Amino acid sequence: MIVSGSSIAMNTLLGESMKIADVQVIRFSVEAEDYGTKWGYGQRGPKRRVPRGLIKITTDDGESGFDTQYGWDGYYEPPSVEETENIIKPLLVGEDPRNIEKLWQWMMAHRGFSETTIGSIDCALWDLMGKLANSPTYQVLGGARDKVKAYASTYPNLGNPDVYAEHAKEAVARGYKAFKVHAYIFWDPINDCPAPGKPAFPKQDIEVCESVRAAVGNDIVLMLDPWSVYTYQESLMVGRQLEKLDYYWLEHPMDERRMEPYKQLTKELDINIMGPEMEPGSFYTRANWAF
Amino acid sequence: MIVSGSSIAMNTLLGESMKIADVQVIRFSVEAEDYGTKWGYGQRGPKRRVPRGLIKITTDDGESGFDTQYGWDGYYEPPSVEETENIIKPLLVGEDPRNIEKLWQWMMAHRGFSETTIGSIDCALWDLMGKLANSPTYQVLGGARDKVKAYASTYPNLGNPDVYAEHAKEAVARGYKAFKVHAYIFWDPINDCPAPGKPAFPKQDIEVCESVRAAVGNDIVLMLDPWSVYTYQESLMVGRQLEKLDYYWLEHPMDERRMEPYKQLTKELDINIMGPEMEPGSFYTRANWAF
DSSP: OHHHHHHHHHHHHTTOOOOEEEEEEEEEEEEEEEEEEEEEEEEEEEEEEEEEEEEEEEESSSOOEEEEEOBTTTOOOOHHHHHHHIIHHHHHHTTTTTTTTHHHHHHHHHTOOOOOHHHHHHHHHHHHHHTTTTTTTHHHOOOSSOOOOEEEEOOOOOOSSSHHHHHHHHHHHHOOEEEEEEEOOOEETTTTEEOOSOOOOOOOHHHHHHHHHHEEEEEEETOOOTTTTTOOOHHHHHHHHHTTTTTEEEOOOOOTOOOOOHHHHHHHOEEEOOOOOOSSSSSHHHHHHHO | OOHHHHHHHHHTTTOOOOEEEEEEEEEEEEEEEEEEEETTEEEEEEEEEEEEEEEEEEEEEOOEEEEEEOOOOOBBBOOHHHIIIIIIIHHHHHHTOOOHHHHHHHHHHHHOHHHHHHHHHHHHHHHHHHHTTSSSSSHHHTTTOOOOOEEEEEOSSOOHHHHHHHHHHHHHTTTEEEEEEEOOEEEEETTTTEOOOSSHHHHOOOOHHHHHEEEOOTTTTEEOTTTTTTOOOHHHHHHHHHHHTOEEEOOOSTTTTTOHHHHHHHOOOSEEEEEOSSSHHHHHHHHHOOO
């Protein structure tokens, strides 16, 4: 498509007008093994088909940009037909899709757009920009490198520590140099059944972490993500143990709606604390967290 | 229903079990005059029917608690059928509805509940508790007073300053001692058409505020709510003018995703700054704002 791409790039260069003609949410389903427990997050189960969504933004030139929306048992759902027709399209259709910053500001000022929807539309517009520039989007954004490090990770509630150890060894055998543990989250490992997030099971989580470190040796980078279920005291206790096990980070151990406990935790611990993940507020919130 | 109420109160006293048997979202429509512009918020228009929702929680004893959910053109929507069946009912059905704090913590820890849904369920459970106690809910929560002060308020984008002045005089004639202005929000008062929130029209907003003060005299409490469309400089300028006009508060003038500009503004101004209104995070965020 280099010819088409070049021709569009030339139009862009010439400042020709371009308008968003349509926004569609393409729904489809995929095979997945994750199930939510009634208290949240998930557990692994038999394969089944679950709904997913894809946002497609089309211009009057027939160009398009895409973004996938994560869909997970009612979490982070793609926009509904009503949202798309009543809120998204009235704002976007007729606008120049290259004014990405302006459209982002409009969406952020509008109460009808969720942050996940704004993120998807933003990504679809950048995908379109990459096509207009006949370039990978990462270069349109100012390419600095074309590789990133990857780590393997786990479902939560995989089983006993041996199951995690086996999984980590398989990941290392496949070439991974780093591995992140999701241990017992919304799950009671003693009675092996779903449970509320609090009380959590930090001691059992540490047993998993110990088992994984013993299985992969000292050269593999390891992380733990307890998905915000710990109290402050539990976070401190687990953090100290992870330091002894030479883990690389402890990921958002506590509820992110309170920042002060995180400030205190980072003072007390040497291990990296990763966060925020789920706190809304886009980069405004992230700026507050950059301590 | 005093007999029924007393009998249930007695059961409660005896520690008898009680379970949530069902959660329903009752959908209905009302006549409304508010329309969203494509950039958000609203304008007044011809009456039409719009959807609303009501949450009903029913116990195995047949008792029930209710809460209305504000529904406004796709903003703050009541939970969908899917959300109710897949996320809300699995968590709540079978639980004792009197454990309101426990259920609130569970909902807050669960990614599938929006804060508006949590708030509605919480209110419905407290409504039910009032019925169990055969008492108004405000007394179950620890009654301190049975009256609160009320103020009249306006649609945004009502018209020119004279329209606002006339509206304020009508409110005063009906006995209101306080009046809050929503001036030009997502609206261009010069060309009289919808507009993005930024650039805002603070000078025109002040003209409305001046007109209202002149119309009602000095004994009426007045407030301005620009609904977060101002920059910091605009907020400072409008705040200074409102101080001269003896306005009582300036309500969340800026985007609430950044708190530092609010800290600075409250240092610079004497007028009360009201906020946050829209920032998520429940009382955790509110605690951060209590400066």
